[in-house]
Amino acid sequence: MATAKMKFRRGMDFRRAILPYLYLVPAFAVMSVITFYPLIYQVIISFTDFQTKDLRFGLASPELNFIGFKNYTDILTGGLPVQNFNFTRVLVYNFWWAITNVMVHVPAGVLIAVLLNTPGLWFKKVYRAIYILPVVIPPLVVAVVWQNIFHETNGAMNQFLTTVSQWFGATDPVRIRWLTEYTPPIPWLLPTGPLTLAYYAMMIANFWLGWPFMTVVATGALQSIPKDLYEAASIDGASGPQQFWNITVPLLRPAMIPAAVYGFITSFNLFAFVFFMTNGGPARSTEILVTFAYDLVRNLRLYGAAAAFSVFIFIVALIVFLVTNKITRATESYT
Amino acid sequence: MTTATQNKNIIARILNINTSGEKGGRDLPLWRQLLLQILTIAIALEVMFPIMYIITLSFSSKTTRPSALELIPKEFSLVAYQQVMDRPTANPVTFTQLLTNSFFLSFGVGLVALLVAVSAAYAFSRFKFALRQVLMVLLFIPLLMPAVGLSAPLYLLLNQFRLFDCGNGITALEPIFSCAEGVTGKLVFNLRDSLWGVGIAMVASALPFAVWNLKGYLDTIPLDLEEAAAIDGADSNQIFFRIVLPLAVPQLAVTFFLGFIGHWQEFALSWLFLTKPENYTLAMTLYNMTGQYANAIPWNRFAAMAIIVALPVAITYIALQKYITSGLTTGAVKG
Known part of the structure; x- marks a missing residue:
């Protein structure tokens, strides 16, 4: 293999040296126009007080003022004309949201995959077919459906809890204000800001959405673990839990770490879901970075501040990318 | 192997309960089987x-929503579907129009994304060159910063490309030409406000x-074929078009x-950019039904619309399930 590779590369001349760049031209030409140029434009307007009245002329607008780092300091110190906004809180919450989700989805996904992998279990295929359903439904629909499930008077969740409580003799219908109640149930949990009931409701809904993907990945990895490993272990007298911790878990790790990273990034930027389910509320307690950036553009039309905010997102994304890239080595060359 | 049959139609799988090919409960004691069945159910x-x-x-x-929890349809009325098809929004836009837009x-x-991406993917997979790592990080950053993060500059940039009817049969394309001094043209086309x-x-x-x-x-495609072709004198373009592309067809x-299903449900950018009802997409319509007028949501029509939006995505995903999940995981698992 190695010698063949050497032969393959030996004919490296000038033409071959520029070839990879030629292959990159289409992608980078398109991205220069629709990604890199807007990014630079973004940095420029982040130093201005760009508003709706400047839309007509863009950067040539006569009313446009360069205000230095004011947008940036406003964001960090909460000086934006926006209610209930605290940058640190949104940032910490965003990481907390993504991490807690992955921490629940991955173990649940693995356990359910192991359960489904039990030899001799009846109706395996039926369960596999049902369990994939959350993955195939668009998050947009999922979020809107769950928003209605958590509705105060008519939502399925309160109706369900009412039914259950009636079995225990309660007569009053359950009226939990899942998505609007501001008082946090566990006040000490995230010191930078309250975790409202809406957070837990979203965790439940996103749990429903998140674990099946992990089960799919774990099932694929489980089926590639050689059966003889388990046979050898049981001959040596290893118990079921011992086999799980010493064979299954270590051999699943190479597949589950990239899946967990993927899940982290997905949850971190789960725009449609958060936007539909709570729109960041109540009082911005479930706001993540992308939904806030969207709010700045769409509703508040503070383009300058939105641009500065997006520069912050860019920096956060870059750090997250470099860290996760170290873990998954996605950009490494194959050859 | 189960994966070979996984691609089968989901309905066929549900109907053929006993085609799993795995002998039920042979090496599983009945009490454990029942216990596991309770869990899986x-x-x-x-x-x-949901x-x-x-x-x-x-x-x-x-x-209206039922006041008690109903999870099994009591009636099979297609009124809601019919109404959604006839008159999806309050605006005079046909369902066909929305479907066409989506x-x-x-x-x-x-x-477009596929055509532009394929040669870049080849370059990154098969060549080693200076700046490779840097270019790859540049290209991948938008993965972590979703389009919402770039929405402010994209909005402003696209908003500059406008066609004006200046009267007297003169049409001006901003920002290159504009109407004569003192003439306020009639806005004909705004790139930002279009599909x-x-x-x-x-x-x-x-x-x-x-x-x-x-x-x-x-x-994941072995290099052997390409090496053989190179030894036989094929140049890089021939290898790319004759060997790599045909092998990559499934992916x-x-x-x-x-890309298709991801943007079928996209609504953030469309909601931000588009203002004309005739440009609305199905996803935007769904949001429109639940957004501002939350108390007057026609629940059955909303549910019907949610299913109409979800169905194409769900069917595509289930049909391609095996390839999609392996594609997502091989993207990161290796080395």
């Missing part, structure tokens, strides 16, 4: 709960994902469909 109920809720709603002929956007974005503009903005996020997804797959299809 509980999980299946958890998965089906789905049954929305299906039941969609078959209802009343626009299709145009998602098909176009999926296709084309939204499509351009969407490609910005679809392209990096397509490169990532394709590169991961190309990495090209998957990448296209992921």
Whole structure:
């Protein structure tokens, strides 16, 4: 293999040296126009007080003022004309949201995959077919459906809890204000800001959405673990839990770490879901970075501040990318 | 192997309960089998709960939500579906128009992203060159910063391309030409407020994902064939077009469909950019039904619309399930 590779590369001349760049031209030409140029434009307007009245002329607008780092300091110190906004809180919450989700989805996904992998279990295929359903439904629909499930008077969740409580003799219908109640149930949990009931409701809904993907990945990895490993272990007298911790878990790790990273990034930027389910509320307690950036553009039309905010997102994304890239080595060359 | 049959139609799988090919309960004591069955059924109920809720709603002929929990349709009325098809929004826009818009956007974005991405993915997978790592990080950053993060500058940039009718048969294309001094032209076309503009903005996020997804797959194609071809005197372009592309066809299809279904449900950019009802997409319509007028939501129509939006995505995903999940994981798993 190695010698063949050497032969393959030996004919490296000038033409071959520029070839990879030629292959990159289409992608980078398109991205220069629709990604890199807007990014630079973004940095420029982040130093201005760009508003709706400047839309007509863009950067040539006569009313446009360069205000230095004011947008940036406003964001960090909460000086934006926006209610209930605290940058640190949104940032910490965003990481907390993504991490807690992955921490629940991955173990649940693995356990359910192991359960489904039990030899001799009846109706395996039926369960596999049902369990994939959350993955195939668009998050947009999922979020809107769950928003209605958590509705105060008519939502399925309160109706369900009412039914259950009636079995225990309660007569009053359950009226939990899942998505609007501001008082946090566990006040000490995230010191930078309250975790409202809406957070837990979203965790439940996103749990429903998140674990099946992990089960799919774990099932694929489980089926590639050689059966003889388990046979050898049981001959040596290893118990079921011992086999799980010493064979299954270590051999699943190479597949589950990239899946967990993927899940982290997905949850971190789960725009449609958060936007539909709570729109960041109540009082911005479930706001993540992308939904806030969207709010700045769409509703508040503070383009300058939105641009500065997006520069912050860019920096956060870059750090997250470099860290996760170290873990998954996605950009490494194959050859 | 179960994966070989996984691609089968889901309905066929549900109907053929006993075709799993695995002997039920032979090496599993009955009490354990029953215990595990209770667990798996509980999980299946958890998965089906929201789905049954929305299906039941969609078959209802009343626009109000039931006051008690209903998870099995009591009536099979298609009134809601019919109403949604006849008159999806309060505006005079036909269902066909919305469907065409959604299709145009998602098909176009999926296709353009694929065509531009494929050669870049090849370059990153098969060549070693200076700046490789840097260029790859540049390309992948938008994966972590979704299009929403770039929405402010994209909005402003696209907003500058406008066609004006200046009267006297003169048409001016801003920002290159503008109407004569003192003449206020009539706005004919604004790139930002059109499906084309939204499509351009969407490609910005679809392209990096397509490169990532394709590169991961190309990495798994053994080099042997290419090496053999190189020894026989094929140049790099011949190898790319005659060997690598044909081998990558399944993944090209998957990448296209992921782009397609990803943007089928996209609503953030469209909602931000588009203002004319005739440009609305199905996803925007769904949001429109639940957004501002939350107290007057026609629940059965909303549920029917949710199912109409979800169904194409769900069917595509289930049909391509095996390829999609392996594509997503091979993108990161290796080395």
